[in-house]
Amino acid sequence: MSGTIVDNNASSLSIPTDIAGHMLDLDDDDDLEVFSKDTREGSSFNASMQTSPGSMINQYKFEEEEEDIDTKDIFVTVDDPESYVTAIETFITYRVVTKTTRSEFDSSEFEVRRRYQDFLWLKARLEEAHPTLIVHPLPEKFVMKGMVERFNEDFIETRRRALNRFLNRIADHPIFSSTEDFKIFLTADVGALTSHKKQGPGFLSRMGESVRGLAATVRGVRNRPEEFTAMQEYVEAFGQHISSLDKVTQRIVREQKEYLEDLKECVPTYTLWSNSEEELAEPLRGMASCLERCYKETEEQVKELNDNLNPTLHEYVLCTETLKTVLRRRDIIQAEFEAKTEALLAKHADREAIREDLYKMEDRLEWANNALKSDWTRWKKVMRTDLRSAFMDTAEKNVNYYEKCLAVWETFLLSQRTDAEGTQVLDSS
Amino acid sequence: MADSGSEDIAVIGNTDLTPSESENNIKNTMVEKGTNLLKRMEISVAEAEKRTGKNAVNMQETYTVYLVETRALDATSEGTTPVPDSLWRRYSEFELLKNYLLVTYPFLVVPPLPEKRAEFVWHKLSADNMDPDFVERRRVGLENFLLRVASHPALSNDKIFYSFLTEKSCLLSASQENGWKETVFETGFQAKADSRLKALNATFRVKNADKRFADMKHYGDELQSVISQLLRVRARAADRLYGVYKVHGNYGRVFSEWSAIEKEMGDGLQSAGHHMDAYAASVDDILEEEEHYADQLKEYLFYADAFRAVCRKHELTQYELEMAGQDLTSKKQQQEELATGTVRTFSLKGMTSKLFGQETPEQREAKLKMLETQIEEGEELVKERNAECEEFVKSAWVDIERFKEQKDHDLREALISYAIMQISMCKKGIQVWNNAKECFSKM
Numbered sequence: 001m002s003g004t005i006v007d008n009n010a011s012s013l014s015i016p017t018d019i020a021g022h023m024l025d026l027d028d029d030d031d032l033e034v035f036s037k038d039t040r041e042g043s044s045f046n047a048s049m050q051t052s053p054g055s056m057i058n059q060y061k062f063e064e065e066e067e068d069i070d071t072k073d074i075f076v077t078v079d080d081p082e083s084y085v086t087a088i089e090t091f092i093t094y095r096v097v098t099k100t101t102r103s104e105f106d107s108s109e110f111e112v113r114r115r116y117q118d119f120l121w122l123k124a125r126l127e128e129a130h131p132t133l134i135v136h137p138l139p140e141k142f143v144m145k146g147m148v149e150r151f152n153e154d155f156i157e158t159r160r161r162a163l164n165r166f167l168n169r170i171a172d173h174p175i176f177s178s179t180e181d182f183k184i185f186l187t188a189d190v191g192a193l194t195s196h197k198k199q200g201p202g203f204l205s206r207m208g209e210s211v212r213g214l215a216a217t218v219r220g221v222r223n224r225p226e227e228f229t230a231m232q233e234y235v236e237a238f239g240q241h242i243s244s245l246d247k248v249t250q251r252i253v254r255e256q257k258e259y260l261e262d263l264k265e266c267v268p269t270y271t272l273w274s275n276s277e278e279e280l281a282e283p284l285r286g287m288a289s290c291l292e293r294c295y296k297e298t299e300e301q302v303k304e305l306n307d308n309l310n311p312t313l314h315e316y317v318l319c320t321e322t323l324k325t326v327l328r329r330r331d332i333i334q335a336e337f338e339a340k341t342e343a344l345l346a347k348h349a350d351r352e353a354i355r356e357d358l359y360k361m362e363d364r365l366e367w368a369n370n371a372l373k374s375d376w377t378r379w380k381k382v383m384r385t386d387l388r389s390a391f392m393d394t395a396e397k398n399v400n401y402y403e404k405c406l407a408v409w410e411t412f413l414l415s416q417r418t419d420a421e422g423t424q425v426l427d428s429s
Numbered sequence: 430m431a432d433s434g435s436e437d438i439a440v441i442g443n444t445d446l447t448p449s450e451s452e453n454n455i456k457n458t459m460v461e462k463g464t465n466l467l468k469r470m471e472i473s474v475a476e477a478e479k480r481t482g483k484n485a486v487n488m489q490e491t492y493t494v495y496l497v498e499t500r501a502l503d504a505t506s507e508g509t510t511p512v513p514d515s516l517w518r519r520y521s522e523f524e525l526l527k528n529y530l531l532v533t534y535p536f537l538v539v540p541p542l543p544e545k546r547a548e549f550v551w552h553k554l555s556a557d558n559m560d561p562d563f564v565e566r567r568r569v570g571l572e573n574f575l576l577r578v579a580s581h582p583a584l585s586n587d588k589i590f591y592s593f594l595t596e597k598s599c600l601l602s603a604s605q606e607n608g609w610k611e612t613v614f615e616t617g618f619q620a621k622a623d624s625r626l627k628a629l630n631a632t633f634r635v636k637n638a639d640k641r642f643a644d645m646k647h648y649g650d651e652l653q654s655v656i657s658q659l660l661r662v663r664a665r666a667a668d669r670l671y672g673v674y675k676v677h678g679n680y681g682r683v684f685s686e687w688s689a690i691e692k693e694m695g696d697g698l699q700s701a702g703h704h705m706d707a708y709a710a711s712v713d714d715i716l717e718e719e720e721h722y723a724d725q726l727k728e729y730l731f732y733a734d735a736f737r738a739v740c741r742k743h744e745l746t747q748y749e750l751e752m753a754g755q756d757l758t759s760k761k762q763q764q765e766e767l768a769t770g771t772v773r774t775f776s777l778k779g780m781t782s783k784l785f786g787q788e789t790p791e792q793r794e795a796k797l798k799m800l801e802t803q804i805e806e807g808e809e810l811v812k813e814r815n816a817e818c819e820e821f822v823k824s825a826w827v828d829i830e831r832f833k834e835q836k837d838h839d840l841r842e843a844l845i846s847y848a849i850m851q852i853s854m855c856k857k858g859i860q861v862w863n864n865a866k867e868c869f870s871k872m
Contacts, residue, residue: 248679
């Protein structure tokens with residue numbers, strides 16, 4: 001499989017997914033659970049969802065050998081950052097282009113402009129509706145280190161790429177991509193989006209959740225299933241390793257940049273020297289030119305690390321936080337359920353009412369667990385593909401780099417040897 | 430897959446010439462263009478050893494000695510390789526030899542010694558004279574020095590040099606151990622050494638220096654400046670490159686740890702980690718070869734001192750010639766004035782004699798006679814100095830031309846071996862990253 005090269009304009013196709021066309025696939029040995037109807041407010045599960053709840057089963061087969069592009073029926077791109085100036089503020093908007101054949105969309109192509117805040121909103125909505133599903137992280141609000149200016153070109157470009165990846169992950173996600181919020185994000189004009197944002201629960205319900213969460217955390221989970229503990233341990237370890245890799249990569253970039261500075265100084269020195277020489281002038285100029293070309297190649301190699309491997313690793317550092325949050329939310333749901341179960345045993349409890357709640361909560365817990373389990377499998381596959389291709393791309397770029405430098409030096413050597421040996425001819429192939 | 434336009438590059442055989450091979454190229458050139466000495470004997474500095482002993486002020490000191498081996502070449506034709514003759518020499522003895530040569534052959538470009546103290550170091554290299562890497566590089570440099578002297582058409586015939594190479598130091602008595610040293614001092618070169626140093630550092634103006642020497646001196650200045658700069662920058666770059674490679678070793682460590690928690694990805698990560706370790710380790714060899722290149726540059730940095738000294742010496746002889754000439758002219762003028770009674774130029778003598786009365790005819794006669802002798806001597810001196818000057822210019826320029834050719838050849842070889850080293854480095858890089866890519870694909 002060839003390494004996928006992240007292209008500015010194409011939507012990232014690293015995840016082949018089976019989407020709506022396939023319903024229940026019973027091959028996998030993971031549990032398949034039917035999602036019960038969501039009883040919580042502000043649900044993103046609405047009529048626009050395709051067919052039965054069964055289709056929400058996230059059983060996805062990822063063909064690692066072929067990319068099933070044919071079944072992918074929605075393509076999104078984030079590009080063309082522009083400054084937007086008002087009296088009060090200045091911000092960047094990005095163009096979001098959608099091409100789709102899905103029937104719930106009124107048209108097959110859409111183009112809207114969105115700002116970072118809008119992406120934040122979308123992410124929050126998805127998390128709220130699906131607390132135990134894993135939403136791909138957004139680039140951070142403001143990068144403090146390195147004194148990056150908000151309107152700096154490189155910063156904007158890095159952010160644009162991250163936003164592009166984010167949106168593509170959402171589009172590839174079987175559940176998220178079918179949500180109303182996602183559709184509105186992709187298609188609504190600015191006014192419609194603003195008014196849609198005003199509806200829906202948003203802030204208060206989140207508040208409520210976190211208050212409930214605090215109480216539950218204090219209480220703690222009694223019988224956490226083994227697999228979730230295993231997940232937590234994995235996430236801890238994974239987080240550490242990914243974080244280390246992130247740091248290592250940043251360090252390499254730093255050292256390379258310093259190396260470039262020093263390499264740069266060599267070039268004029270050789271040129272200066274060649275001015276004092278007669279016979280040696282030509283080879284010395286040759287050296288200077290070789291070093292110059294190698295310098296350029298090294299610059300590009302560093303850029304590649306900076307623009308591709310670095311952001312990918314960083315995103316997975318952020319992912320770790322997301323995973324921890326998701327596991328915590330699941331724990332909270334379980335804790336609340338356990339608390340309710342205990343309440344049932346209290347002497348003066350209203351058994352009927354409590355039992356009613358209990359059934360709902362049991363459902364909710366089961367649903368949350370299954371959602372997490374399936375999405376966990378999906379996430380692991382995506383992570384594997386992402387990191388594999390990120391590292392492969394880096395390795396490939398490094399090979400290219402050395403090949404180009406090799407060519408530079410071989411040419412130089414050839415010129416020196418032909419000079420020295422007069423009319424010697426070496427065959428080219 | 431990756432196309433870097435490599436179709437345009439010719440296939441070059443033998444790009445894997447190692448730096449030691451190319452060093453041998455320079456040696457072979459020295460031997461081929463061979464002097465009689467090199468045709469007769471093989472010379473090498475085979476080993477280095479640490480010694481402790483009491484120094485001149487009776488204090489304990491540790492120093493290194495180098496084994497100078499010589500082997501007669503004609504004997505090998507009989508099919509047997511004879512055991513080489515050998516003796517131990519300290520760096521200070523090499524220095525003594527060099528100073529002797531500098532003083533005795535001021536019109537020749539005397540080869541330089543490897544540096545006394547490690548300079549232009551980057552952090553991994555030690556600046557310690559006792560460091561084994563430094564000692565090893567010095568050993569190579571000393572051997573190179575001996576070969577350079579042995580391959581010089583004039584220097585190779587020097588007796589002191591020959592006895593440096595062959596005279597055994599007797600271990601019996603302390604004084605005989607320094608036998609060679611005493612021989613050198615007996616030549617009386619020390620006195621010349623002092624006056625040479627004084628002369629080199631003196632400032633004087635020369636009216637008619639040979640332009641070629643003036644240009645050469647200027648070139649020497651430029652060469653020194655530019656090579657120093659290059660060595661400085663190169664050392665910094667080497668430091669950085671070292672850092673870049675070594676940090677990759679961390680990838681190896683983390684991949685290994687990470688592979689422990691992964692099922693499907695584990696193997697790919699683990700094996701990729703090994704390649705990252707190999708990549709990090711490969712920089713040591715690379716930079717060792719770069720040091721070799723730096724040593725070649727350093728040799729010519731120090732050579733610049735040597736031929737600047739030759740140019741300076743020329744200036745000195747020219748100056749002395751001009752001084753003698755001036756002296757002669759002034760004496761002749763005095764003679765004329767005295768003879769004709771006219772005072773052409775202002776002189777204190779003339780004024781005082783005007784004021785206080787003329788000399789007697791007898792006094793004048795005596796003076797004229799003295800002047801005549803002086804003029805005769807003066808003319809002899811001028812002739813002598815002129816001959817000296819011409820002789821110097823002739824021999825020195827021959828050697829400078831020889832030196833220029835050697836320099837052009839050697840430095841070009843150095844650049845070529847640098848390119849070869851870079852090629853080797855790139856090939857290793859390609860291999861490692863291809864392997865890593867292979868492992869990543871199995872993640």
